[in-house]
Amino acid sequence: MAARPDARPAAHPDSRVDAAATDARTVVLDVRWTLAQPDGSGAYRAGHIPGAVYVDLDTELADHDVVGAGRHPLPSESTLTAAMRRWGLRDGDTVVVVDDLGNQSAARAWWLLRYAGFADVRLLDGALGAWRAAGHPLDTDDVVPEPGDATARYGGMPVLDIDQAAALPGHGVLLDVRAAERYRGEVEPVDPRAGHIPGARSAPTATTLDADGRFLPAEVLRAQYAELGAVPGADVATYCGSGVTGAHAVAALAIAGVDAALFPGSWSQWSNDASRPAATGGEPG
Template sequence: MSNILITPEALAALIAEGAPVRVLDVRWRLDRPDGRPDYLAGHIPGAVYVSLDDELAAHGEPADGRHPLPDAATLQAAVRRWGIDDGDTVVVYDDLKSLSAARAWWVLTDAGLADVRILDGALRAWTAAGLPLDEGDVVPVAGSATLSAGRLAQVSIDEAAELAASGALLDVRVPERYRGDVEPIDPRAGHIPGSINAPTTGNVDEDGRFLGPEALRARFTAAGVDAASPVAVSCGSGVTASHAFVALRLAGFAPTLYPGSWSQWANHPDRPVATGPNPG
């Protein structure tokens, strides 16, 4: 197991032995962004609910995208509210193939927390292992973690445009949004010219667990990723791009994240748009 992922059994063992571990429930999806009702109905024992929209993202102008990265002070206050101290192991999970948990992993790892893990297989893997759930809310004792952002690589809108021409910019949305057939939320349909479609849902198996490093590497290589050239990831608003970032790291690549992603690009009318199945 990598130092990014953790199995349900390994997490259960950490909890049972009283290790300094904080579990975060990051349930979120585009059609149901508030995961708290599901959290209250059943969560991993001791898990604290985290709102992706309110605590793992900022709220700016449309030209900033739908989920800009949170500022350092706001994030540090949230991390302490979740009960996290320096040196804690932090495990993040959701109920949808780790798509939103990966956003928490990216934000917290970038902020300097030293040991952040994703529960591989998400909540489904925990319950499939016969492990228990608790109901209701968890209000932890405030923590004292100190954050310092900037540990992971990211690109701006201008750098993303350049990288689409000089390296590989992966657009990890579903094919119909990449092609521009549909666009349910952003003001324009299509993709960044030069970007390559590589849906991140293909990075996990039917049980929601990440594919092995060799399988992931083969998948990205087939998509056009070259270890000798830079690679960045984008999606609708920077959430599922974090999932692809994790997959690329597991495969041995050194990716960068375009946090603004399509929601930022589409809100800049001066930026060109490509449609159809090809990069353009």
């Protein structure tokens, strides 16, 4: 079962989950979610990797009581700690996160767990489709693990606030990973204003995946990002609509060998602030 990436700069992005070799438990988290169907519990119960625990992205990977921080504000350390313990996580576990969307929703859990201090978190490359294609079985039971004892300690991944996101294009690279037509401001199906953060570059999530939902090879991703100025050593950050697929882009950049920060509030925070300008049209410059 190949899984990528673990996002440690020195680690090979195609490392494999091997609990026997690492003497660590491997816990699988199922993060089924889409914008149209945010409750993925039904899909989970229809078939999931044996032993996988369902994670509710909207209620466990976000805190909607936070005002003014976008559609998926980051949960507090205490909120995520409670969720991790419900999932049965213990400090030191190897964690594999999976969805049925090319890792576009699972990446939120990957990023948050890394941000919370977990050292070994993986994305199942190709997501659930790869599991099915390999002929592995699915279960339909609702997995309820013994409570864990893990504790969230934030600071393991870089983040930007809204002012830092505004300033970044002046000295680095800010990547907007929404669909290109949303970046250009031609459509806006969710948020109150169309367009993008001035100076941001367009790097749609779809361009990082192949037809089977697997990440493109590292060298291909590296070349794509280099065209946008996102190269090793540059100040790079990503954003999306609400901080979900922006985390997926951080993972893709890690595979390419580029460290990147996340602007969690993303366009949903920016577009709700009338004092922030919205750019439209093509690439800056």
